[in-house]
Amino acid sequence: MLFQSQGFALIFLPLAVASYYLAARSAAARQYVLIAASLVFYGWWDARFIILLVGQISASWLLAWTAARIGRNWPLYAGLVLNLASLATFKYLDFLLASLQALIGIDLPRAHILLPIGISFFSFQLISYLVDRLRDDAPIYPFRPFALFVLLFPHLIAGPIVRHNELVPQFALDPLRPGLWQRIGTGLVLFTIGFAKKVLVADKLAGLADPLFGRAAHEWLSFGDAWTAALAFSFQLFLDFSAYTEMAIGIALLFGLLLPENFRRPYLSTSLRDFWRRWHISLSNFIRDYLYIPLGGSRNGPVVYVFATLVAMAICGLWHGAGWTYVAWGVWHGLGLITCHAWQALRRPLPAVAGWAITMLFVLVGWVLFRAADFTTATTMLAAMAGAAGWGGSLHNVGLLAIAAAISALLPSAYEIIERRPILSPAVATAFAVLAGFCVLEVGRGPPLTFIYFRF
Amino acid sequence: MAGFKRKDGPVGDAAWRRFVLTFLGVLAGGLAVLYALIIVIDPYDTGRFPTFMPVGVSDENQQTASASNGRNPIFNAAVFGNSHGMLLSPARLSKLTGLSFVQMTSPGSGPREQMILMRWFMRHHDRIKAFVITADQTWCTHDPTIPMLYQFPPWLYAESNLEYLAHMLNTRSLNTAYRRVLIALGYVKPTNPDGYWDYELGRTWSFRPERPAGGTLAPILSNDINRSFPALDALDAILAELTPGTPVIVVMPPQFYTLLPPPGSQEAAEFAACKADIAAHVRSRERSGFFDYLNDTPAARNPENFMDPEHYRENIAREIEADIAGVIAGESPRPARVLAH
Numbered sequence: 001m002l003f004q005s006q007g008f009a010l011i012f013l014p015l016a017v018a019s020y021y022l023a024a025r026s027a028a029a030r031q032y033v034l035i036a037a038s039l040v041f042y043g044w045w046d047a048r049f050i051i052l053l054v055g056q057i058s059a060s061w062l063l064a065w066t067a068a069r070i071g072r073n074w075p076l077y078a079g080l081v082l083n084l085a086s087l088a089t090f091k092y093l094d095f096l097l098a099s100l101q102a103l104i105g106i107d108l109p110r111a112h113i114l115l116p117i118g119i120s121f122f123s124f125q126l127i128s129y130l131v132d133r134l135r136d137d138a139p140i141y142p143f144r145p146f147a148l149f150v151l152l153f154p155h156l157i158a159g160p161i162v163r164h165n166e167l168v169p170q171f172a173l174d175p176l177r178p179g180l181w182q183r184i185g186t187g188l189v190l191f192t193i194g195f196a197k198k199v200l201v202a203d204k205l206a207g208l209a210d211p212l213f214g215r216a217a218h219e220w221l222s223f224g225d226a227w228t229a230a231l232a233f234s235f236q237l238f239l240d241f242s243a244y245t246e247m248a249i250g251i252a253l254l255f256g257l258l259l260p261e262n263f264r265r266p267y268l269s270t271s272l273r274d275f276w277r278r279w280h281i282s283l284s285n286f287i288r289d290y291l292y293i294p295l296g297g298s299r300n301g302p303v304v305y306v307f308a309t310l311v312a313m314a315i316c317g318l319w320h321g322a323g324w325t326y327v328a329w330g331v332w333h334g335l336g337l338i339t340c341h342a343w344q345a346l347r348r349p350l351p352a353v354a355g356w357a358i359t360m361l362f363v364l365v366g367w368v369l370f371r372a373a374d375f376t377t378a379t380t381m382l383a384a385m386a387g388a389a390g391w392g393g394s395l396h397n398v399g400l401l402a403i404a405a406a407i408s409a410l411l412p413s414a415y416e417i418i419e420r421r422p423i424l425s426p427a428v429a430t431a432f433a434v435l436a437g438f439c440v441l442e443v444g445r446g447p448p449l450t451f452i453y454f455r456f
Numbered sequence: 457m458a459g460f461k462r463k464d465g466p467v468g469d470a471a472w473r474r475f476v477l478t479f480l481g482v483l484a485g486g487l488a489v490l491y492a493l494i495i496v497i498d499p500y501d502t503g504r505f506p507t508f509m510p511v512g513v514s515d516e517n518q519q520t521a522s523a524s525n526g527r528n529p530i531f532n533a534a535v536f537g538n539s540h541g542m543l544l545s546p547a548r549l550s551k552l553t554g555l556s557f558v559q560m561t562s563p564g565s566g567p568r569e570q571m572i573l574m575r576w577f578m579r580h581h582d583r584i585k586a587f588v589i590t591a592d593q594t595w596c597t598h599d600p601t602i603p604m605l606y607q608f609p610p611w612l613y614a615e616s617n618l619e620y621l622a623h624m625l626n627t628r629s630l631n632t633a634y635r636r637v638l639i640a641l642g643y644v645k646p647t648n649p650d651g652y653w654d655y656e657l658g659r660t661w662s663f664r665p666e667r668p669a670g671g672t673l674a675p676i677l678s679n680d681i682n683r684s685f686p687a688l689d690a691l692d693a694i695l696a697e698l699t700p701g702t703p704v705i706v707v708m709p710p711q712f713y714t715l716l717p718p719p720g721s722q723e724a725a726e727f728a729a730c731k732a733d734i735a736a737h738v739r740s741r742e743r744s745g746f747f748d749y750l751n752d753t754p755a756a757r758n759p760e761n762f763m764d765p766e767h768y769r770e771n772i773a774r775e776i777e778a779d780i781a782g783v784i785a786g787e788s789p790r791p792a793r794v795l796a797h
Contacts, residue, residue, distance in 0.1 A: 178469065179469065181473040182470045182472040183471075183481070185475045185476045193556070317640070422475070424471040424474070426478045429475045429552075433483040434486070436483050437490075440487060440625070441625065441627045444626025
């Protein structure tokens, strides 16, 4: 079930919220309501994968519990292997086989396993819990809140990636506590903003970018076409994913829960390090805490720093998809972060405008690599952007690109909206309701496009 | 950003409560009113619920216009198919046969969509006088699921009103409903209810076929010809519901010869088996016929007969219409009909 579908917005969500508040007085009852709703939500795509999801959650909890009982760490390592093996099998097996085939030159069979939606997100959350148990940085939770921490449907499919200690304690809070209407009101505003960004802007940008990237797979694009494709995809990716996050945070607020921040207007970044503090923050934090620092971080000399950065970013790339273009995108950002780090060590800061321009150009080139189906397409696209096929053509649909740029730069992020607040007048409430209503009518036109990050 | 402001101290929950209730009231109330209006106006003229609107739509999309045209009581015969049947004129067929034909073809559609339209026409007409089906290669699918081939609204023609209602709350229905209101007010004329759209209109003939690639013909890959054609079995079930004696004419219109499966190939052998199956099905019915123009004939090699490789021109349509009228009049079709051009 997609957030931006009529079934979700008009039936599932109102029913889930109503059931939750009917059960609000009992912590157990309201948690069961959320677990049931989350299982229905997940099973809507493919009920078979509920077994995998519940199995991974149950096994991880049981192994953590066993480790605590016997006072040994091996069950925790077993849990890590289990989650990594699940991810490797369902997401990376065919990629590994194809890579091995290219290496040894022998035809290998393919598994053709269907990718369970959200597996990267829920596996990472379970891994983070098990690692925290190894670090003695997490308690053993009762099974129900533990399961709910992973299952909670607002973040289940595409994050934000939540750490156990950010969410589990919130399950004990009374949803009817003071500030109820503020939380619901803010949730509705965030949901509406995300809904509108996805349906009215991001999906329109997809209509601009997709055919051009498709063409680039087998022909040269003009200079104008190539820049249109790169810009349209860059804005689409941000608006699509931040829209999802805003809807997720908004929905969680309807249940009185606060999810972590994921974006902070990343296209205003003036350096690449700044960009990674603003882009997919929950993933950046995860990569930092569970990969980059364990690999040595920046405090063990330049060689270790370069190694840790490149490996962490390559894995970050691979997390996004089973393909070498994703790895290359990660390494590209790794190299950029190393360069940025070295430049900042010189203590000769660039003017903000120059820093912004260089960062955006760097990010844009990365997105071409990220979006292209293969290296040939990416090379064709980047060469066309550099004028290799001439300087012809012009930007298409400049109006849409300008609107996307304005929204990306000016619209407050989810947490900025939570920290500020809408002007509480009937006119503003009506305006948001009309916007939400229009989005409901728009998505009723036909099959909605899924969020890009559902693939990861 | 307009609409947001910095927190300037605690805001009472009462203000938020008013905000939330206004939001929900406007959203729920607004959507409910629009939905009720859409259902009452009946944008596609489906006749599912009582309406005060006149009959007819202003809709050039044949995938949706057939809802109105296909239930119009002035018609008693219909042409089904995809764009390969579009050029058969209901007006000319009506004149030739004395019946009243409607065009129910849906561009890009396959057998599944076309059978949905057949059932819609049958549900709304008790006394059907003729059924013309323009078939093509898509009817020879071996896929038992008979997949839909193009965007098509099955919910519009569904027997279940619930399925229809679940798809009506959207901007497209709203726009179409608005056009229906303009028809009722006399500002817009309804589109021709016979469903005919001439794809030659306003276009200049310019078909310059590419020379087919040379090379050896594909050999028959196996003697095991797949004779399972699930779409034809499903069609059988539909035709069985027609009153016995209702003329059913299946036509395979011509395509430029380069689109035909290479002679001697497995594909050609299976296509021939499919045609034989259609012929056998139709032959068992009274006053019915099967015209197979989808062959490598001089007419199929003449570019002047085609607008593009798939779509023939009006001269061919007129010949096909004459053949259809002949069967309805009681003539038996010649077994191997060759177009004159």
